[in-house]
Amino acid sequence: MDSENISLKAKIMRQLINMATSDHLIGPGIKKGTFRRRMVEPPWKCPAGYSVLDIKMKNFNMEILTPPEVNSECIVLQLHGGGYIGKMRNVYRSFAKYYSDMRSGMKVLTIDYRVAPENPYPAALNDALTAYGWLLGLGYKGHNIILAGDSAGGGLALALSEYLRDNSIELPAALVLMSPWTDLTASGSSYETNYELDPLFGNTRESMIYNGEYIGDNEPDNPYISPLFGEFNALPPMLFQAGSIEMLLSDSVDAAQKAKEAGCDVQLSIYDGMFHVFQMALDILPESQQAWQEVKEFVENIEEKD
Template sequence: MSIQAVITNLVLRWQFKRAGRGPLNVQKARSKINHLAKRYPPPPKSIRHTPVAAQPDKGLCPAEWLSVANPKRTVVYFHGGGYFFCGLETHRPTCAYLARTAEAQVLSVDYRLAPENVFPAAVDDALAWWKALLAQGIDPKTVVFAGDSAGGGLTLACMLAAKAEGLPLPAGAVLFSPWTDLSCSGETMKTQADADVMFNPESLPEAAALYLAGQPANTPLASPLFGDLAGLPPLLIYASEHEILLSDSTRLHERAKAQGVQSTLHLKPKMPHVWPTMLMLPEARATLKACGEFIAARTR
């Protein structure tokens, strides 16, 4: 465990977990994370950054491309944030880094957020972009989906929705601490409550309620853990052994394998939630390099 990870854990426990006690405050959470994102450096000059405006006539939400000069493949990225905060700016460094390690063009999707836009708005936005890419002639065999936390769950939901409509699926999916169960029934919601440096367990049901807006929490397109995973492409999953959403990854891994899906699960002890997205950590940079190798191997 790097010294950077030790310091990050201390900062998160003091500034993030402590501040997250009490009722969920959507605007405060958005303001805080957006303020932090303003400090992020722009993508390196080797990465081309191309914003894409919303196209309401086509049902497309805003997005942006982060691409190497001569991309060999495409990654579609869905950011985390509990379905109610974060966006393109907060995840731009991760997408830019992934573009470089995978020699890819990365489409980061700015799907609609709750509580202004509730389930299934995020799934509709994700699926609309997948249909648009297919209509543009992008070969699904050259595409891998990726996402973290809620975005990891959305990655799976998009694939389930695409499968239900008989659409081609991508060649694989990379998931960082995916939130796959909005019923929050995993045992680690309790067993890792103290060890988790980011989240208080009571915060996640609140976020889930904002997104679900009365829909059942076990609805497969909201909680893909309860969906029919058969036929999905290979999954690469990363999570921390000491996060309350650990069970969302371990149960997904086991259910995917039981339903005939190739799944690889990597766990690291004493790391924060979605640690592969934290580029200041050497563990994150090494993981994104490994993800690039997985993506390249799946899309040759």
């Protein structure tokens, strides 16, 4: 599958994204992220047989999705995307449903961590760490926790793993990273090579990937902000997925390369012609279906330990 032979549905969706982001009314808001901040969504309906438990923490909220049958000791800790400026959306509840059906049924904890500009770094990392510690407090072992995240959430999952290792806290079993934002310095090669190709962030220097509100007064190459610049030794197995035309492609490619050089078990999949977090199409696109099947196989190959 190359960029000229992607599915018809993917071509149509890519064109629709191009049209929406080029619109003079809402296009700039989509690219800058301001549209996400005031997005209004219809209520999400929990699927029949599943249950959701809302949990209020001191600084943020969490929710656990439980499938009809739980047959795995593992649990997924999901960290949502949104450029560190967007709150959790209903699509992540759909993601949670997908994760919960893996391994013959497992629970999924999704956190609505604090975001900028009101809460710059290290708020998101602190909230992710609090959620991870909460799971350990419930009796989960690190080797039964799967960290999953897309975009900023993927970068946050990787940053959290580096923090856990650096502070001698037991590491998770694996990382699922969809188009992770690992380089907030925007120094990767694809920020230039895909500048005119990326339908979500391209053709402007004002898109949310150049937004410094989360960084605040800190250095953007701080490894807990941009985990690409951290050490990758002793990190758990990780799956990277990225689209070939997204500006954040090098965030995955470069991080995966560093992880391999550090001796990590790494799987990198680049989907030709695909855009940033195309997995949000769920079962609409064949490419998204393929990506989710790959996630399923990766997750189900994780060795379950007592």
